[in-house]
Amino acid sequence: MILITGGSGFIGANFIINWFNEKDEPIVNLDKLTYAANQNNLLTLNKSDKYFFEKGSIEDSSLVTSLLEKYKPRAIINFAAESHVDRSILDSNTFIETNILGTHVLLKNSLNYFEKLNGVQKDSFKFIQISTDEVYGSLKKNEPQSIEESPYFPNSPYSASKASGDHLTRAWYKTYGFPVITSNCTNNYGPFQNEEKLIPLTISFCLQGKKLPIYGDGSNIRDWLYVKDHCDALSLILESGKTGETYNIGGKNELKNLEVVNKICNILDKISPKKDGKSYLDQITFVEDRPGHDYRYGLNISKIKSHLGWSPKENFDSGLKKTIEWYLKINDASKR
Secondary structure (H helix, E strand, O other): EEEOOOOOOHHHHOOOOOHHHHOOOOOEEEEOOOOOOOOOHHHHHHOOOOOOEOOOOOOOHHHHHHHHHHHHEEEEOOOOOOOOOOHHHHHHHHHHHHHHHHHHHHHHHHHHHHOOOOOHHHHEEEEEEEEHHHHHOOOOOOOOOEEEEEEEEOOHHHHHHHHHHHHHHHHHHHOOOOOEEEEOOOEEHHHOOOOOOOHHHHHHHHOOOOOOEEEEEEEEEEEEEEEHHHHHHHHHHHHOOOOOOOOEEEOOOEEEEHHHHHHHHHHHHHHHOOOOOOHHHHEEEOOOOOOOOOOOOOOOOOOHHHHHOOOOOHHHHHHHHHHHHHHHHHHHHHHH
């Protein structure tokens, strides 16, 4: 049994679906169902006798304790997080509550549970903290990519809250011998992502004929990781990762934001052209940059490749086409 927190969100839901496509080990999903969660993501599992859903927050100590005692998981994967930078700038409270206080509650109760385990159960238990490349801070254009040992320099309330959770996780390993592993990933994309993020927002606005807002001049650079590749990496870390270690997970697709939007428009021009014959590129508009906008993120993934044999399978063009086709399918279904 695996306990997943935040499993009804974008990456968590993809992980659960990917898990059951390849394994038959049961999963319990603890999720408080905030705006970014969607139970429809996991509708296909409603009748499964190996999938269990529990509504609630990782900040609820008594609930976390009761679930650990009830399900007795061999591992915990903490996907639960507030993750949108713009929202963290407008209101940091929920980011502090979930990403720091919630992680603390989860760690405390997981340690209590771990200390009661015996023998093989205790030796094989793992706690995986899902984190982000943003904790390393902004890189210059030609600066080397961040490695696992790079210092943390978070620049937004979101990344600062995730960094704090990561530091707590590391402290639980160093202080209490709690078997944790941290993974830092680059920008994910793929099915089920909330519309507030760049790729689904651009697809949606294209189809609605709305302007496509791009911060600044669109030159900010992100690395893009197809969500299934991320899920495969996490499954591998769960089974073969070394406790106390950090693993960077990236897609090897560093692109300017404007390049990403251009690619989306060009694909849509081919597979879902506008009735007036114009290009979706005409909808692009540049807006005032957001405060403290980091210029570039990039992760060196040599460690996970050499230690665990993982590397991304999907290139950005093929992954983006699959993603757009999925959103088009969902959009068509909603009109029926």
